[in-house]
Amino acid sequence: MGTLLGGGATLLRPVPQQTAMRTLRLILGDQLNPNHAWFTKVDPKVTYVLMEVRSETDYVLHHAQKVLAIFAGMRRLADQLRAAGHTVRYLRIGDADNTQRITDNLRLVLRETRAQRLEHQEPDEWRLDRELAVFRADCGVEAACVSAGHFLDTRDGVARHFGAQRARWLMESYYRAVRKRSGLLMDADGEPAGGRWNFDAENRKPWKGDPPPPKPWDSSADLSSLWREIQAAGVRTFGEPMAERFPWPLDRAEALAHLRAFIQRGLPDFGGYEDAMHTASDRLFHSRLSHALNLKLLSPAEVATAAAEAHRRNPDRIPLAAAEGFVRQIIGWREYIRGVYWARMPEYAESNGLGHTLPLPTWFWDGKVRMNCLRHAVGQSLQTAYAHHIQRLMVIGSFCLTAGVQPREVEQWFLGVYIDAFEWVELPNVIGMSQHADNGFLGSKPYCGAAAYINKMSDYCKGCPYDPKQRLGPLACPLNALYWDFWLRHAERFRNNPRIGMAVRQALAMPADEQRAVRAKAAELRAGINEL
Numbered sequence: 139m140g141t142l143l144g145g146g147a148t149l150l151r152p153v154p155q156q157t158a159m160r161t162l163r164l165i166l167g168d169q170l171n172p173n174h175a176w177f178t179k180v181d182p183k184v185t186y187v188l189m190e191v192r193s194e195t196d197y198v199l200h201h202a203q204k205v206l207a208i209f210a211g212m213r214r215l216a217d218q219l220r221a222a223g224h225t226v227r228y229l230r231i232g233d234a235d236n237t238q239r240i241t242d243n244l245r246l247v248l249r250e251t252r253a254q255r256l257e258h259q260e261p262d263e264w265r266l267d268r269e270l271a272v273f274r275a276d277c278g279v280e281a282a283c284v285s286a287g288h289f290l291d292t293r294d295g296v297a298r299h300f301g302a303q304r305a306r307w308l309m310e311s312y313y314r315a316v317r318k319r320s321g322l323l324m325d326a327d328g329e330p331a332g333g334r335w336n337f338d339a340e341n342r343k344p345w346k347g348d349p350p351p352p353k354p355w356d357s358s359a360d361l362s363s364l365w366r367e368i369q370a371a372g373v374r375t376f377g378e379p380m381a382e383r384f385p386w387p388l389d390r391a392e393a394l395a396h397l398r399a400f401i402q403r404g405l406p407d408f409g410g411y412e413d414a415m416h417t418a419s420d421r422l423f424h425s426r427l428s429h430a431l432n433l434k435l436l437s438p439a440e441v442a443t444a445a446a447e448a449h450r451r452n453p454d455r456i457p458l459a460a461a462e463g464f465v466r467q468i469i470g471w472r473e474y475i476r477g478v479y480w481a482r483m484p485e486y487a488e489s490n491g492l493g494h495t496l497p498l499p500t501w502f503w504d505g506k507v508r509m510n511c512l513r514h515a516v517g518q519s520l521q522t523a524y525a526h527h528i529q530r531l532m533v534i535g536s537f538c539l540t541a542g543v544q545p546r547e548v549e550q551w552f553l554g555v556y557i558d559a560f561e562w563v564e565l566p567n568v569i570g571m572s573q574h575a576d577n578g579f580l581g582s583k584p585y586c587g588a589a590a591y592i593n594k595m596s597d598y599c600k601g602c603p604y605d606p607k608q609r610l611g612p613l614a615c616p617l618n619a620l621y622w623d624f625w626l627r628h629a630e631r632f633r634n635n636p637r638i639g640m641a642v643r644q645a646l647a648m649p650a651d652e653q654r655a656v657r658a659k660a661a662e663l664r665a666g667i668n669e670l
């Protein structure tokens with residue numbers, strides 16, 4: 139097998155382990171990897187600083203579980219570092235001397251520790267990257283940004299793979315290059331295991347109750363007292379905090395236990411039911427590992443390797459299609475999405491290629507909508523801070539796309555609601571993949587569906603007051619008129635798209651009076667978007 143880390147050249151400084159001068163090292167809330175090279179030796183000259191600040195809780199309205207997970211994870215890491223003998227300065231959200239801004243706190247702690255040098259790990263968010271770059275230049279001490287040692291590729295690895303010329307960056311080509319480089323699921327002769335790169339066609343089964351989904355492997359920490367601190371500090375959040383039995387892993391040991399449970403119980407059926415949705419289970423066979431990955435409690439290399447190894451050891455129980463489907467998400471999609479983010483920011487955030495302007499419906503904040511698929515997917519997101527990929531893409535995202543909701547409003551809701559939402563991964567998924575607002579740079583077609591898709595892949599329609607088979611009339615499923623109207627509105631743009639042109643031509647083949655009726659129905663739905 140090749141190397142899974144270090145996909146290309148890096149401009150970052152190597153991580154120094156022993157320092158000659160008093161040094162302050164900043165650990166951000168999504169940099170909770172206790173195996174980072176920084177921590178291999180205890181150095182009395184080094185102080186590690188972690189801080190809970192309002193500038194991070196308030197830049198978007200966050201789900202309560204997201205704030206809890208990050209603060210609790212930071213506190214766990216600080217405790218572990220102290221127990222290992224490191225010096226830690228921790229600023230809690232309610233501390234009187236907390237200025238509530240990262241850079242202002244850094245000035246404070248630099249003075250306090252009389253540090254002569256500042257180091258921080260490469261941030262994953264554009265906003266913080268800029269803020270810390272400006273601070274480094276102006277902080278009055280020697281300062282350096284070091285690698286976080288997490289991703290398989292560098293920030294510009296995806297851009298270098300495609301080169302400046304390509305108008306579209308197709309994930310598949312990048313994924314194959316990473317597979318070859320890593321040797322994951324590759325034969326000795328350099329061919330993909332099983333002779334195929336992609337098993338998507340086998341991974342599209344609806345789930346009808348069998349096999350039973352594995353019992354959840356959630357954690358259950360009591361974070362009530364932290365929740366009281368967060369509330370006392372006046373942090374605004376939304377969604378269910380679940381503070382008394384907090385379900386997400388808070389440190390590496392818990393995250394590893396979640397990984398093992400998934401490999402054993404979820405992975406065997408991950409592939410087959412990857413696209414399925416069901417009211418009986420919010421996750422089916424999905425891993426729920428994105429949170430632990432994004433906080434860097436787990437590394438993508440170890441997660442992908444664990445899945446590939448599990449298949450190698452027991453191919454009868456864990457079929458190649460399941461292992462490949464999962465590995466593709468980690469070494470393909472996750473790395474590729476990050477590469478798009480760094481190549482396209484900051485302009486990417488404001489993309490609105492389809493000119494959509496509708497405000498986000500009010501029921502996104504309370505889940506009170508009659509459409510059962512959306513009531514379920516939005517309600518589950520508010521309750522658990524989680525929805526799996528197809529709920530995000532083909533229910534919530536597809537509705538916003540076909541209704542014509544302003545993409546930045548959609549993006550801000552996604553950024554707030556999910557436990558795993560960090561801008562580097564959330565923004566390209568929403569703006570590019572789900573809302574097609576980047577003119578197809580990331581996705582070769584808009585991802586949207588009408589009721590037939592939802593009805594095939596879920597049981598949502600059974601409990602819905604709307605009729606999935608009707609396009610017009612008071613009981614017609616709203617998704618149908620919105621879907622056909624979307625193709626009519628954007629027919630010129632998409633009619634020659636080889637992956638979707640057929641749907642457009644079908645829309646255009648409707649008799650003129652039916653087209654008019656569909657457009658009128660969609661306009662009526664948009665006007666009453668808060669009452670669906």
Ligand SMILES: Cc1cc2nc3c(=O)[nH]c(=O)nc-3n(C[C@H](O)[C@H](O)[C@H](O)COP(=O)(O)OP(=O)(O)OC[C@H]3O[C@@H](n4cnc5c(N)ncnc54)[C@H](O)[C@@H]3O)c2cc1C
Binds near residue numbers: 423468525568571
């Ligand atoms: C509109 C939209 C918004 C999204 N927002 C986020 C987000 O804020 N944060 C986030 O981590 N993922 C996001 N995703 C990607 C994906 O939906 C989630 O990673 C996944 O649902 C997390 O659940 P899981 O861990 O059970 O994933 P699984 O289905 O078990 O997949 C395994 C892992 O693969 C990775 N992965 C899968 N798909 C993607 C993808 N498209 N992009 C990047 N990584 C991927 C994740 O790390 C995930 O944990 C979004 C997708 C869409 C369509």
Ligand code: SF4
Binds near residue numbers: 509511512588
């Ligand atoms: S009928 Fe339409 S709105 Fe209702 S659950 Fe099915 S797809 Fe969703």
